[in-house]
Amino acid sequence: MTDTMIDVSKTILNEYPLCNECLGRLFAWLATGTTNIQRGRSIKLVLLMIGDEFLRGGDRKKASEYLQILAGNGMMKSARRLAKDAGIPFELKETCHLCTKDDSVFERIPRITNEVDEILQDYEFDTFLVGSVPFPQLVERQDEICARYNLLNSEPLKSSFNREFGKKLFEKLKREVDFSKPEIVVIYDMLKDQISLQVNPLFIFGKYRKLERGIPQSRWDCGECKGKGCEECDGTGRRYLDSVSEYIGKPAVKIAHAARFKVHAAGREDIDALMLGDGRPFVLELSEPKKRKLNLEVLAHEINKEAYGKIEVHDLEFSERSRAQDLKKDASENIKEYVASISTEKEISEELLRIAEKRFKDIEIEQRTPNRVAHRRSDLVRVKHVYEIKLKRKEKLLLEGSFKVQGGTYIKELISGDEGRTKPSLTEVLETPCLCTELNVTAIYTGKPDHNA
Ligand SMILES: [Zn+2]
Ligand SMILES: [Zn+2]
Known part of the structure; x- marks a missing residue:
């Protein structure tokens, strides 16, 4: 018969x-719903009862074997008392092989719990999680025992420690433990006896308008x-001395007491283009914020005050990382609208304008990477959908064009043709060189609902 866990424990x-x-x-996965301390105590108690049974039955040799183990390596008070009373010698041990x-x-848990509580006084948060870096030596010792005795139901030191530490911290902090998206992760390094924090970023969704070129x-x-x-x-x-990101990020960093910021936007407009209409969606990422319960109206007000006449944000709301990723992923699937001023070399007839509008109704165009961005984009041909172009004559050699196109379409090149790199182009269809002299983005449809349901 194979040994039971009681025999193995002995x-x-x-x-x-x-x-x-x-x-x-070492037996953590057996009979769940209790604690490791209870398991250990129970095993030792059963062993002590067996020893006592031998003692009472008069088998002193057998009894000594059990009592010596439990009073010594078992560090068990009741076993020590029993051994002493029976005159059985034992070697006193006080340091545990697997956690000391x-x-x-x-x-250490009560002490470091207080230390963490102290450190976290400066932080606003509702959820947390604990992690730890265990003593490599203790991990090795446990692995060795598990291998040697073929123990298949043991739990790693780290996971047990994290749970016990987490329980104590939960009692102290009175905040929720969140395993998937904690706001703060408390990490304890056993070797260095050091606590560190991983403060997860705060994400704020919004839309910006750019009012100055x-x-x-x-x-x-x-x-x-x-x-x-x-x-x-x-x-x-x-x-350039300023940027949209900085106008949005800097006031936010100050208010949230954050370390850094990053602005993730649904595409970008050219430096010399305005962003009008309802604005461009973005997600502001604030790293290591100490304040999380920001008043977003106040934040919008601060940003708009600092960037007055240049940048304007609105519709701010708390969000999450996935939304920033969606914005980037979706950018080329978005539909965008632009208004451009177009200068032409020759005067264009109304008739030709209508022909051009028809020509660009719901078509695919091919755009080879424009010359002006070739230094930072790989050279390839992109196929983009043009939904609609509307053309109006403003002056003899000046048109106003309204464009509705797939995200990522280069409008300036769609107008100029970029020396034949964009096909077809207005230059080609209007049969005269056309040049974009002013460009504004007027709408971005992200294909996602504006608000989280
Ligand atoms: Zn121990
Ligand atoms: Zn310089």
């Missing part, structure tokens, strides 16, 4: 001093000095 205890928690952990380096890591979407450093400051950029380190 063999292991004969070899190693183990506390209740660590003995129980200088002290037991489980015994010459502002890039993201920070654009000087190409000469890469941001250090040189003659070329008057020591500013910047090619």
